Amino acid sequence: MFDTISYLDQPQAVKDRLDRMKAREVILEVAGLTKKFRTGKSDVVALDNISFKTHRREFLCIVGPSGCGKSTLVRILAGLELASGGQVLLDGHPVKGPGRERGMVFQGYTLFPWLTVRGNVMFGLLMNNVARAEAKKQADEWLSLIGLEKFADAYPHQLSGGMKQRVAIIRALVNRPRILLMDEPFSALDAQTRARMQSYLLEIWKKVDITVVFITHDLDEAIFLADRILVLSAHPGRMQELIEVPIVRPRKAEHFSAAEFAATKARLEALIHPPSQHGDDEEAYPSVPLLTDVRDEVE
Numbered sequence: 523m524f525d526t527i528s529y530l531d532q533p534q535a536v537k538d539r540l541d542r543m544k545a546r547e548v549i550l551e552v553a554g555l556t557k558k559f560r561t562g563k564s565d566v567v568a569l570d571n572i573s574f575k576t577h578r579r580e581f582l583c584i585v586g587p588s589g590c591g592k593s594t595l596v597r598i599l600a601g602l603e604l605a606s607g608g609q610v611l612l613d614g615h616p617v618k619g620p621g622r623e624r625g626m627v628f629q630g631y632t633l634f635p636w637l638t639v640r641g642n643v644m645f646g647l648l649m650n651n652v653a654r655a656e657a658k659k660q661a662d663e664w665l666s667l668i669g670l671e672k673f674a675d676a677y678p679h680q681l682s683g684g685m686k687q688r689v690a691i692i693r694a695l696v697n698r699p700r701i702l703l704m705d706e707p708f709s710a711l712d713a714q715t716r717a718r719m720q721s722y723l724l725e726i727w728k729k730v731d732i733t734v735v736f737i738t739h740d741l742d743e744a745i746f747l748a749d750r751i752l753v754l755s756a757h758p759g760r761m762q763e764l765i766e767v768p769i770v771r772p773r774k775a776e777h778f779s780a781a782e783f784a785a786t787k788a789r790l791e792a793l794i795h796p797p798s799q800h801g802d803d804e805e806a807y808p809s810v811p812l813l814t815d816v817r818d819e820v821e
């Protein structure tokens with residue numbers, strides 16, 4: 523098993539919180555997970571020997587460069603895709619397909635456009651044979667929890683991006699899953715809405731007994747949200763490090779300028795964009811020739 527790396531001095535409050543988290547039972551265990559895709563004659567190894575454990579009420583973020591297998595991993599955890607090797611255990615039982623104990627929120631907006639907001643929230647409950655009146659009652663309770671009860675009869679296209687993702691989150695939570703799987707859920711939002719949604723998600727996480735596995739390629743977002751961050755590398759998707767975030771909770775905007783934040787980010791940057799890769803990037807962008815006769819140069 524891969525050890526967590528604590529490369530920074532953690533404040534005692536962080537140590538204590540992480541110790542409490544690690545003393546809780548393991549909900550999700552991923553052991554030696556491998557995923558190969560057959561493309562033409564050759565195999566693409568999307569995930570190679572991924573192993574980690576997530577504890578109850580942990581907030582785990584997974585980061586890594588584009589194409590490193592983040593979405594593939596979360597789809598396997600959700601039971602939407604089969605692994606080529608290894609296994610995923612949820613509460614000790616192998617994951618063999620989708621199940622109500624796992625809620626999902628995807629990138630972009632995934633609400634059903636033909637259903638009202640209430641209809642979207644009720645959908646999962648009805649699928650699980652909850653009677654219509656009870657489903658409506660529960661949906662309305664969740665909608666009032668996130669302050670959108672006035673929009674119960676509206677359709678998704680009438681909502682802002684942030685509102686849509688709030689509805690997507692409660693739609694995933696109504697079935698009381700053990701674990702919430704989120705694949706870049708805020709990447710389509712503008713910066714301000716995104717920041718508000720991050721804080722709001724932490725509020726929900728605090729109030730609901732839920733474990734979160736959150737995929738993002740935004741390092742600030744990962745540090746702001748996570749207890750621990752799993753860093754993947756690309757081609758093949760391998761585990762690089764599992765980092766404990768040395769920042770106290772509750773997380774606040776001022777933590778973005780804390781020394782621990784900058785140090786964590788520097789470590790993640792070094793893992794995700796090693797110096798040689800920067801060289802490649804520069805080669806990919808040719809220098810722009812002078813396209814103006816005006817000689818008063820700008821820097």
Ligand code: ADP
Nearest residue numbers: 559561566568587588589590591592593594595
């Ligand atoms: P990420 O979400 O980190 O950007 P993905 O999980 O989407 O990465 O993809 C990981 C790798 O697997 C990529 O190289 C991608 O091209 C490949 N891949 C993903 N899905 C398929 C598929 N259905 N068939 C073939 N290759 C795939």
Ligand code: MG
Nearest residue numbers: 592593594705
């Ligand atoms: Mg992806």
